[in-house]
Amino acid sequence: MPLLSTSSRIISFGQYGLKFVRTATTALLLVISSLLTPSVIADTDKLPSIGSDQPDRLTMHQEYRLGRAWLRQYRAASPVIYDPIMQNYLETLVNKLAVEAELYERRLNLIAINAKTINAFAVPGGVIGVHSALLLKAKDEDMVASVLAHELAHLSQRHYARRKDNAEGQQLSLLTAMLTGLVLSANGHSQAGVAAIASSQAAAIQSQLQFSRLHEQEADAVGFRVLKDAGFDSSGMARMFELLQAEARTNGGSAPEFLLTHPLTQSRIAFAKEREIKDGTEAFYSNLEFQLIRVRAMLQQTPIKERPVVLTALLKSVSDSIKEPVKLYADILSALDQDKTQKARELTEQLALQPDHLYFRLLTARVLVMTGQSDQAFSLLKTQLKETPDNMAVKAFTAQTYLNAGQTPQAMEAFKKLSRERPEDPWVWQQLAKTAADGKDLLTVYKANAEYHQLTGDIPQGIKELKLAREYASNDPIEFARIDHRIKDLEKLFKELNFQ
Template identity: 35%
Template sequence: MLRKITTSVLVGALALASLSTPLHADDYGLPSLGSGGSSVSSDEEHRLGRAWLRQFRAQTQAWQDPITQRYVESVLSRLLPYSDIGNTQVIVTLVDSRLLNAFAVPGGIVGVNAGLFSFAPSEDAFASVLAHELGHLSQRHFARRMERIEETQLPTMAAMLAGMVIAAGGGGNAGLAAMAGSQAAFIQDQLAYSRRFEQEADRVGLDAMADAGFDPQAMPAMFRAMQRLTSLQGGNPPEFLLTHPVTESRISDTQSRADQLHAAASGQDPTYAMIRARALLKLNQDAPTQAMSQLRQDNPPQSAILYLEALIAAEQNRTDDALDSLDRLAHELPDLSLIPASAAEIALEAGRRGAALERAQRILRLSPGYFPAALLQADILLQTDPDRAFDALRELSQQASEDPQIFALLAEAAGRSGREIWGHLARAEQLQLSGSIDRAIRQLEVAEDVAKRDNNFGMASRIQQRRREYLEYRTAAQQL
């Protein structure tokens, strides 16, 4: 949703362009505020996306679920080769909101609300939304919108950014009120201009879906479902439709296009239904029976029902029942790492660290690259072997340099293993990734003092450079 209004942070993007000195592996492995890039997105768009993501994290509630995040990344990895966005590094952010919404931001930022899983009954339906968002990125709609905005009015975009961030984070009416404060004529002009973008994103998304093995018929079906939801809500559209308006003409166009494409055969993979079960339970924590009722409405595989039953058992402190059920499921579906990973999570939450570590390590022997298990292992090692935890988290931080959670754990591991400077550095990274730049700068100042105290002047010099980058970023942010 926020794709349409990210222009208001252009000033920040321009200032971030000065953060052009990357920190390489021999520079202590610290992430760069503007690192990366692609053959499709310009450096300016890339930095804009990273700057926007930090602001977004500061104002919304993240949904920390590595298993779900890994699943969303896997769906995107299927779509990306056919979405024509080059080698852009895509970053997924999950939002703890029941609102039906997803969005894409220049530079490869893709956001998904928990509420999208609730609404999308199948993997094809879920993929249709992601494919549409990737279509916006591939057609560089932000850059093209910038050209149009320069012809109209740039200042009103700041007000729209504030409103859209509030709305995306669940602020609802407050966000809509903020948007209403912008100039009506300007907004109407932008909406009219964006309809062409929506048609392009539909076309690119449908082609990508078909090529990636998803059923393109799911896209017009989702649009019809959204239209029905709007009618049931008395004309109040879900958040997604506020900036993705669905008309009869658009539905007709997507249906006609989908009819010309090959429809993939429906598979029996229960993965999406299990991930959806996680989201439904997250959204109905106080009433898990509602999660089960909603899941059953769309005739999911029996394995997904058993999976949700196990998750509910764990919520009710019936740990043994939950683990036994998941172990049986894992035996029946040995290729789904999410099942034993869920069991490991449950064991850890129940205080069974040894059993959780054994389960996580077993997963990694079979699937060495499964990130949720690697993160779980590192989290457990924090309590028993901080040195190993530090090494594991350093490696994970290089794989996921935009993940604040990794740096929060790395800071803890550094502290527990006696690496005082690294503790402050990692905490600073976690804070700047979360949008708390002032606190991040203070952490770096402490880190520099410690480095000088220890006569580690090489590290002190690197920290000074990092602090200059943070200060430039703060200056940019203050102009938004």
């Protein structure tokens, strides 16, 4: 049984791996070509200079559409983590930083990837990706926040748009190469990713993927300010640089994935350390929530037989004051993952002696349902919802608990509400389809599956699902019209993306 209901379409990169990625990048090339109309291309030559507060609005809209087109392709080919708790944590962290970043595009879309490479990236249009290994390897939240602040700085300073004078060539080659490299990296083929990038358009692509020293220095300075203003320990940036250096030495000089596109120089390290001293911030503190998220990342990317060793290494970096609750959390989740319900129940009794934390309450509710104590579980969750009514993880966990407890009508209502709040979240649509199938509501199954498919790179399948829904709703004129309108929306989108 998975930690949470998760699903990802993981592409096998054997002898056909590079062939698949070339196909994917060709498709994205068509996407970008269709979005870059002649008039738009002409306008992109007038990109804002450094420090300009009046970006070309058409270019910004163009970047947003490019980013969402890219995201569909990336989801289709990468091992995405669909974990509401991790998703909510990362979104909250990024939003806290984004408040202090001078972003032109604030419609951010965050994606977590199950990958053992240390990496994070930002794509024009507000798409931000985080590899699970970044969470696992970083020892504290401030280190991760420093990376995300750096990525937000690249977006706020529009370094992608400013990288080349020829905006048309830059956009086409940059985003297609980025898709190729990041897909291969996420699937454990970082060296293959570099090779694919190098062979596709030689040094030009590699040059575009690597930010210039000026851009890196600017992102460091802006990111440092964002980190500090958002209330994080600014020394996290220097500690992150030290971790990346250590990883490179451990791997025999092979740089972590993050450094392939963000070269680390001695001047950047010196900058971080100098600012750290001038800022005079206190030493970093142990954050229980972050350490529990590290546990979730560890369980996502680590095979069962390897977990004891990896968990031991993780605990060495955790302060003594919270080692016990962190280990207990890992043990309970691992027991559930292996269907050892009785062991999980016995371990959960120890949570009463640990700090009162949201993640412990959610875990307790899950164990209660699995041991036939659904009433107690829902009492706990209803109390939590009153305390944190806007917490996405709590709402998602409650909906899934209804589903696991066999309370299909309540689960349907909860997932439908979530789908209205999070229309771009594939996991929500997938769970709504599953719930509707349990409730034998075929109309909702078709509609939810359509949204899941179109968000994960298969718009034609989404249209097929909607056509089935339209046929099913033939006796309901209002619903028929709604579905017909949505079909036309997706057909228009498909045509714009030029996949025909």
